[in-house]
Amino acid sequence: MTRWLAAYAAAAYAFLHLPLLVLAAFSVNSAKSAVWERFSWKWYAEAFADRQLMEASANSLAIAIAAAVLSTVIGTLAAYGMWKRRSPVMAGSLYLSLVTPEIVWGVALLAFFQGLFRFLDVRLGLHTVIAAHVAFSIAYVVVVVLARLRTFDPALEEAAMDLGATEWQAFWRVTLPGIAPGVIAGALLAFTVSMDDYVITSLVAGVDSETLPMAIYAAARRGVSPALNAISTVIVFGLGVLIVVSERLQRS
Amino acid sequence: MKRLRSLFLAPAWLVIALGFWIPMGIVAAYSVLTRGMYGGVELPITAESLARFADPLYLGILAKSFVLAGIATVLCAVLGFPLALFVARASSRKNLWLSLVILPFWTSFLIRTYAWVFLLRDTGLFNTMLIATGAISEPMPLLYNDGAVITGLVYGYLPFFVLPVYATLERQDPLLRDAAADLGASPWATLLRVTLPLAAPGIRAGALLVFVPSLGAYITSDLLGGSKTVLIGNLVQNQFTAGRDWPFGAAAGMVLMSVVAVLLVLLLRRDPESLL
């Protein structure tokens, strides 16, 4: 049975990884078609020379950094509160938000912002995208940080307060340093889900706030292009590195 | 102590209220309002939008979404359970095998879907290779059909199934397998009578985690199914953008949400520990 399992697993791993590896291989193919010609970086050069693509990348990075910072702060505080005492309503809300189909959440946010604009003088733009990303990233941060907190000895905080620290000092100087790897891992995850989101983003983005996934989506709907393969490879590789780092931190 | 805790939870409550519950409430309200003249919504309250789901056209979309999501879930289970078992039983490098499942879980869903466009389209890798080997002379229609959508869903959500199943398998006492063998059960019998029933909570959680996003799929059906495959997700998106029929889009969204909510409640009743 072990041999059966190994063969089956090999097939499953091939299915999971070959498509992206093939895509990466053809991003350094000099030909435009799916026939291998010779090695070339020219599509990377083309992708990096594409101003629209680079603007979208800059937008995505700005959004992801802002959303990651905000959701990490809010999510870490929430996880700490939930660790001190269970909050079934918060846990249930976050769980529901994790399984809510993105398209529904996206139109809900769009309707919410449209409603809000009747009272406030704002438009769809980077800020609405960031707000939406913070909303859907918090759950990821909470899950990761809470998992880390569950391995943290609550007696350490009591010991700190016993030695004269206030609650805040105990949190800031004892607990937070102890769970730092989990917090960083949560931030990296928030960054990646933000970098990757298309569905919600496309609904709440304004005309001046096209993101990288939006640019890729538009291009992918037009068809396949080697430059798209190149930029895709860069993103997958970059996010892959972040995920590996995040994984390591979660297990450390 | 208590005051600090409530302070710490306050920002998250604010975000969840403003960013999730209130928008969801608005959509719920829209679903029973009337379509506005220039988009948007108006009074009076009506069940008209919800009633439109009795139309065979929309019932068909609903049914198709369920069928495709169901097939994707079954395929994920068939492909994912042995994979989870392999990782849980790996004698060495378990972390590496697990990481190789988790990695695609997080790296761009969009790009991973796009990779299948690259592979399946008429001038894609599969057709190019098949023509080059002389197996076919004309490209096969691999893209823009239900098969392509199912492939994309399985590919996209397989890790969602593997991870919870792996977690339950990992927690199983290996001595239980020894005990089963000791009592005369072959490895296959042990798999069916011990390992599989004990993994049931993970399988249920994994099935939910695959079925729910598959049911609400939007990117996959749009990029791989083309205009031929319209699922509930695409319907919602269309009504809020090109269609400008917000009440109907909201109604479709609510239908989707109620399915999700029912499944979630059923799961949590059965396995309350699935909650974070």
Place this chain on the structure above:
Amino acid sequence: MSVEQSFLNLRELTKHYPGHEAVRGISLQIQQGEFFSLLGPSGCGKTTTLRLIAGFEEPTSGQIWLNGTRLDGLKPYDRNVSTVFQSYALFPHLTVRGNVEFGLQRKPPAERERAATELLALLELAGKEARKPAQLSGGEKQRVALARSLVVQPDLLLLDEPLSALDPKLRKQVRSELKAIQRRVGITFLFITHDQEEALSLSDRMAVMNAGLLEQTGTPRDLYLHPSTRFVAEFLGAMNWLGDCGIRPEAVQVSRTPPNGGSRALRATIIESAFLGNLIHLQARLESGDRFTAEVRAAADGFRPGDTVFLSWPVENERRFQR
């Protein structure tokens, strides 16, 4: 008893793991219907030996014979051996009855039910059939594990420290029940334990294992009274040492005046006296500076720290060992 006639026969059994030799060549014969204990400290290789017999591990070399069949090389499910695990390893998703019937899958349902009902009654589990393992007490779990293994009518039942998870009071009670059940069913029991009291009180014969080797095999009385190695002597009970000569504390007599002939005697000073109810533990320091322990009946109390006493014992109670 000859090697050929024996029921279970281990021949030069070894098991090597990378960087560790768990079992280093043991040969052992057990008769049909015997209650045999394998006693040893943790890490001595006794559990590995059990796992080799059950078939969960394959030996590096050597053979295992049971009732004329060679077992090594056979899968666990092809061996008519069953195991009661230390943690019981009950199937958590099955009821008590489901657990007990697990090994009877190939039997017709009616027979399955009859056999399970009989065992459940024997182990006083009637009325608890529908419970899940999580709803049972430790003692009940232990009995379910026993019923589950006995119902398949194995040639040999392996018990891996089955009492260690019970609290001490229950342990003594279950111990006597275990012996009675073994007599009733007549199945050969191989009992693995690190508790010398369990091994001494339960076994027809027993073996002491240390560092992957068997030190000595025999009846509990033999091993206690005539240990062949220093390790066996010390593992089976306390020992006072005078060079190569060992004296059990209960053989030591304590008196205020020098004893009459026939015994060896030493002068000593009492340094501690501990009251244990029926017995008194006396710690004394010899003139050589060595410590000596004596166990005397509580009725003979009256010794106080600082008292000078004479320690004596019959010469035939001395045990001599090679270093």
